[in-house]
Amino acid sequence: MNNSENTRDMVLIDTLLCKVEDECLEFKGNNIDPRIVGKLCSALSNSARIYDKNYAYVLWGVNDDGVIVGTDFNPDLSDNKDILKFKLAQKLKPSLDCDFRVVQHPKGRIVILEIPATTLSPVEFDGTAYVRIGSATPKLSDHSNKMQTLIGKLQVYVWEKEVAKSFLTSLKVLELLNYEVYFKLTDQSLPQSEVEILKYFEAEGIVEKDIGNKWNILNLGALLLAKDLNDFSTSLARKGVRFTVYNGNNKSETITNRLEGAKGYAMALEGLVKYINEILRKSEVIGEVFREVKTSFPQIAIREIVANALIHQDMTITGAGPQVELFNNRLVVSNPGEPLNPVDRMIDLPPRSRNEKLAGIMRRMGLCEEQGSGMDKVIYSVEAAQLPAPQFITSHHSTQIILYSYRPFSDLTTDERMRACYQHAVIKYIVGEGRLKNSSLCVRFGIAKGNESQATKVIKSALSKKLIKIADTESPRSGYWPFWA
Incomplete structure (x- = not known):
């Protein structure tokens, strides 16, 4: 233990000794029975959340009246590690990152057990959840009012x-x-x-x-x-944005660039977007309407989908963070956690974020668009560049948004054409530009005059898959809306 940690623990002990045993504090002598300690961990973790505390504590070497008597308990002895710590790790569900610390207090040797408040669900020991009622440790199921309070607190738990x-x-x-x-x-x-x-x-x-x-x-x-x-915990460090560039179209290809982000998002986002744009090849995007030299992907689209990954990730999923991967034919942005909106409604529905404070500050900092206007601008910029439609994928507790580099209409698959048709209908609907029509879809795909039948086939396919619908059944040629309109 370094001097700073020891000083903090001295202050912490003196602060706790001014209290009596309660829902978030237990004094003990030398009792290290794994079952008793396990029940305490469950009860104190649940109670800490109920009472809006970050941690609860067990202090060995202190009498019930708060007088220091010292303890022989040594959590670092091999027997204690093998028995006590193993039992806690094995039987506490969900697992808790409990921290035993030995403090040589002037009045006697003390061991602190710091127990974090539960964040996901009631903590159980050996299949049973416990709670504190004063200094007692009954089953949580026997106290329905405590159970209801805990569940309510967990529902509004804020990782931030x-x-x-x-x-x-x-x-x-x-x-x-x-x-x-x-x-x-x-x-x-x-x-x-x-x-x-x-x-x-x-x-x-x-x-x-x-x-x-x-x-x-x-x-x-x-x-x-x-x-x-990296100055913080490993789990926080893993939330840094990782960027990898592959010399090909899959992960088996050679990695040409790799960036392990270690800065906070206020600094990382701007730098990362700039870095990506510097790496992207310059190419001439050939389309019916737009013929100009530009990067492979619109900068606003890159910024918004990266910001989306940062803001909407599930912070409670440890060991994973946002990731950006650049292949020759696409840009893939991933984040831990599934979206709170259905993937086919990510463009039009107001975003629902798990991290509202983070999202709010990042918007005020100008790091992303105002709420509800980000993803539609991604689609709008992609359509303006006549790129293939972005793809939204959710699987295995993660979300991916994929931007594809330019390919002509003739090289797009049927699914890609229908996805673009649906997204075009959504954009037309939500920005008030009227309805999806054959003529507007021709412009979106860069279909030359005389080949309008190609757009007609796409519309028919999208209708058959119920991605779009006729806006006015009495005037079928007046245009189309997304299926949910």
């Missing part, structure tokens, strides 16, 4: 509010976070003092006060403004 790094001086907070970027992108004057900066950050939900006049950086602050995400 969890602590990323604790017990920091104000100076250390400002060393870890790029506060200049925050004030620049939000178009605010930089305050003249640390105190004023932290007031802004506290109001924004970027930091919170800790014990002993120290500060905690919350997940929102770390993910958005970290100078280096």
Whole structure:
């Protein structure tokens, strides 16, 4: 344990000793029975969430009246590791990242067990969930009011509010976070003092006060403004954006560029979009309407789908983060978690984000479009460049958005043509440009005059698959709407 951790634990112990045993605190002597400790972990984790605490605690070496008596319990002994820690890891579901720490307090040796509040579901030990009622540890199922409260709290659990790094001086907070970027992108004057900066950050939900006049950086602050995400937990570091370039059309090809993002999103997004555009080949996009030299993909489309991956990812899925992969024929952007809207309604429905604070700040920073106007601009820019229709895929607890480089109409598959037809109908509908028609679809695909029958075939196929519908049944030639209109 380093000096900073030891100092924090000393302050923490003294703070906890001023309390009595309650729903988030237990004092113990030398009892390390795995079943008793397991039940406590379940009960305290559930109760911490009920009472809006980040952690609950067990202190060995303290009497029930809060007097330090010291303890012989050593969590680092091989027997304790093999029996106690193994039992907890094996029988606590969902698993908890519990932390045993030994503290040589002036009044006696103490062991702290720091138990995080549950985030996904009630924590069970050996198949049973427990809760704290005062200092008692009954079954959660015997207290329906506690169960209802816990479920309600879990439904509104916000990952952004969890602590990323604790017990920091104000100076250390400002060393870890790029506060200049925050004030620049939000178009605010930089305050003249640390105190004023932290007031802004506290109001924004970027930091919170800790014990002993120290500060905690919350997940929102770390993910958005970290100078280096590796200064935080491994799970947070994995949320950095990874970018890989392949010299071909599949992952078996040679990797020519790789970027492991370590900066917070406020800095990473702009740099990544610029980096991608520098790598993209310049090519002449040939179409009936647009003939000009441009990058393979519209910059606004790249920005929006990368921002979408950052904002809408499921932060509770550990070990995974946003990923951008560039192949010769496509750009694939992936994020952990399935979308909250159906994939066939991602263009028109207002986005539903799991990370509202992150999304809100990124919009105010100008890092992405205003709510509800991002994905339609992606499709609009793709249509303007006469590129194949983007594809939205969800599988295995992840979401992919794929941008395809230019191919002529003759090289598109039937499914690609129908997908483009549907997306064209959606764009026409939501931006108020009228209805999908044969003539507008010809422009979208770059179909030359005299070949309008090609667009007609696509419309018929989309109708047969019920992707679009006739807008006015009394006037079938007046145009088409998306199926849900």
